[in-house]
Amino acid sequence: MYRLALNMLFGDRAKLAMLLCGLAFSALLMAQQTSVFFGIMSWTYTPVYNIRAPIWVSDPMVEQANDAKPMRDTDLYRVRSVDGVAWAAPLHTSFLQARMQDGNFKLITMVGIDADTFAGAPAVLSQGLIEDLRLPNTVIVDEWGAQLMGRVTKGPDGKDVVIPLKVGDTFEVNDLEARIVGICKVRRAFTGGPFVYTTYDRTKLYTLGARRTLSFMLVEPQAGVDPDKLCARIEADTGLKAWTSDTVIWTWSDRSLARNTFWWFWKNTGIPFSFGTAVALGLFVGIAVSGQTFYSFVLENLKYFAAIKAMGAGMGVIARMLLIQALTAGLLGFGLGVGMAQAIGRAMIEKGMPPFIMFPQIFWATLALVLGISLVSAIIGIIKVSRVDAATVFRG
Amino acid sequence: MSTHAAQPVAVRTHGVDMFFGDGETKVTALKQADFEANRGELIMLVGPSGCGKTTLLSVIAGTLTPQTGTVEVFGQRLDGLSQEELTTFRRKHLGFVFQSFNLIPTLSVLENVMVPLLIQGASHDVAVTKARAMLEKVGLKGREYGQPNALSGGQQQRVAIARALVHEPSLLICDEPTSALDKDTGAQIMQMVRDLSRSPERCVVVVTHDHRIFRFADRIAEMEDGRIRRVVEDASLLDTNQL
Numbered sequence A: 001m002y003r004l005a006l007n008m009l010f011g012d013r014a015k016l017a018m019l020l021c022g023l024a025f026s027a028l029l030m031a032q033q034t035s036v037f038f039g040i041m042s043w044t045y046t047p048v049y050n051i052r053a054p055i056w057v058s059d060p061m062v063e064q065a066n067d068a069k070p071m072r073d074t075d076l077y078r079v080r081s082v083d084g085v086a087w088a089a090p091l092h093t094s095f096l097q098a099r100m101q102d103g104n105f106k107l108i109t110m111v112g113i114d115a116d117t118f119a120g121a122p123a124v125l126s127q128g129l130i131e132d133l134r135l136p137n138t139v140i141v142d143e144w145g146a147q148l149m150g151r152v153t154k155g156p157d158g159k160d161v162v163i164p165l166k167v168g169d170t171f172e173v174n175d176l177e178a179r180i181v182g183i184c185k186v187r188r189a190f191t192g193g194p195f196v197y198t199t200y201d202r203t204k205l206y207t208l209g210a211r212r213t214l215s216f217m218l219v220e221p222q223a224g225v226d227p228d229k230l231c232a233r234i235e236a237d238t239g240l241k242a243w244t245s246d247t248v249i250w251t252w253s254d255r256s257l258a259r260n261t262f263w264w265f266w267k268n269t270g271i272p273f274s275f276g277t278a279v280a281l282g283l284f285v286g287i288a289v290s291g292q293t294f295y296s297f298v299l300e301n302l303k304y305f306a307a308i309k310a311m312g313a314g315m316g317v318i319a320r321m322l323l324i325q326a327l328t329a330g331l332l333g334f335g336l337g338v339g340m341a342q343a344i345g346r347a348m349i350e351k352g353m354p355p356f357i358m359f360p361q362i363f364w365a366t367l368a369l370v371l372g373i374s375l376v377s378a379i380i381g382i383i384k385v386s387r388v389d390a391a392t393v394f395r396g
Numbered sequence B: 001m002s003t004h005a006a007q008p009v010a011v012r013t014h015g016v017d018m019f020f021g022d023g024e025t026k027v028t029a030l031k032q033a034d035f036e037a038n039r040g041e042l043i044m045l046v047g048p049s050g051c052g053k054t055t056l057l058s059v060i061a062g063t064l065t066p067q068t069g070t071v072e073v074f075g076q077r078l079d080g081l082s083q084e085e086l087t088t089f090r091r092k093h094l095g096f097v098f099q100s101f102n103l104i105p106t107l108s109v110l111e112n113v114m115v116p117l118l119i120q121g122a123s124h125d126v127a128v129t130k131a132r133a134m135l136e137k138v139g140l141k142g143r144e145y146g147q148p149n150a151l152s153g154g155q156q157q158r159v160a161i162a163r164a165l166v167h168e169p170s171l172l173i174c175d176e177p178t179s180a181l182d183k184d185t186g187a188q189i190m191q192m193v194r195d196l197s198r199s200p201e202r203c204v205v206v207v208t209h210d211h212r213i214f215r216f217a218d219r220i221a222e223m224e225d226g227r228i229r230r231v232v233e234d235a236s237l238l239d240t241n242q243l
């Protein structure tokens, strides 16, 4: 009987296609909208993602990763002397204006890393060498920046062509030359411009001798030392704030810089609201469309189920038939929808815009929603069949 | 509960009242309906529209439970059975032929005929074998894997009959089985149904408006206002203008 239930579902290709389209469309909408939302939200903690260090230390007033409240350089020594710290390296971040060769200004996010350890350096360079950062007046620019700050010329067909920055090109920051020795691949940030890496010491020059340039300290615990416990010790000993660098925003962890950044933006900006409406709309349309398509499928088959019931099938059998149909359709629709969402997401990642992150949670939540919708439609169908009048069987 | 071959009565209703709704909208469909059908008999139920034919059929089939009266089918009392027990009863003893065939369009002809067997818990293979044999009997060999909608009305009704009989039910219930068919096809179908009724283990009840098929009946029960007015053996005794 259950085999027949599936054959009933697959028997009418046109209707099945409609049903799957409806379910797939809603799964796509739900997964797509939430993934883009979380993609954009994940840009907020890009610094934690790009600058890989087990522990971050900041001024106690700092609330999130894009928020720099510079500390004194001497704080570095205090952190280094905390029991369990293997090493601590300085990090500078600031938003500055870069003056291009053609005189245009571009906003950049300057990152100063420790020249001895290169702690916080970008993981992947597509051009150049990280060591060249030790040469005078040198910087490493990210790929997005290389494009953004590139020279615009007219191509042979009269259209604008961007010639991206490459190793050897120069620009100026506060009238100081910055010579590119590398192009790196890093994730984009939500705020500020492209990342321009230089050494920590040189940032004092580029920022025209700012009194304090120590935005963060990157700390490596000694072997066997628990990062969470070390954070607590650093805070107790120095009065500074210490963060872990795990980028899991879901689990409850007060020390995760990524998580705090994510939720800081959630609470303090309009992004969740403006985007949330789009997500909610996606969810709503998705639920409505898939519920409606499956429900109409159930309605169309109602009289056949009524006949099967008259012929002596118990409600248990009928309920299971409807559930099998619903869950099969739901799973197929979900697979198609999420597959499409992934494909679109991939294509968007290739282009770099907008970001797309399908957390496993989004995957499972979409699955749960689509199956939930199918289940509810099936249950409504089951109730309808259980109430169906004998007269309808004979009237057809 | 036991079946006595000696007892000639297959179906008996006594003092059956059936009404729908209540208060202002209360409709009485059956009023003290007394009906009897014998074993090995093909009996027809006729009467004007709304007189309660389908309702009586539903009561006999155990798909409707009357408010009062007794219903007995092959020695089994249906009144007082729970919904579950009625379902089991239908599964074991009943075959249905509906006016609108009610074939499932998304299943093949063969699968449609398999349904009653599968409901009874037969294995897929057994159901395939039996359904195939039954389709051959109704002259549809070679059409097993087609869709019902690709068949003519007469062929569809034959599929419906194959489905109604594949599990060898004792009581075959037909509501307007020929109304969608032309004269010749209707006669063909009725001949088949009549042949099937010729067994002491069987009984066929047919509701119809179609006077062209009256000749296939052993007896005809005429209904009026929710009760059996009279039972005749010869259709010519009926006032056909009233039907």
Ligand SMILES: Nc1ncnc2c1ncn2[C@@H]1O[C@H](COP(=O)(O)OP(=O)(O)OP(=O)(O)O)[C@@H](O)[C@H]1O
Residues within 6 Å of the ligand: A389, A391, B020, B021, B027, B028, B029, B047, B048, B049, B050, B051, B052, B053, B054, B055, B056
């Ligand atoms: N489920 C129901 N709810 C309310 N009233 C009903 C229901 N089923 C039947 N009736 C009413 O009961 C009466 C008998 O109906 P029934 O269907 O048994 O008539 P019938 O003799 O089969 O008519 P027809 O020849 O038109 O098929 C009618 O007045 C009908 O409106």
Ligand SMILES: [Mg+2]
Residues within 6 Å of the ligand: B053, B054, B055
């Ligand atoms: Mg009727």
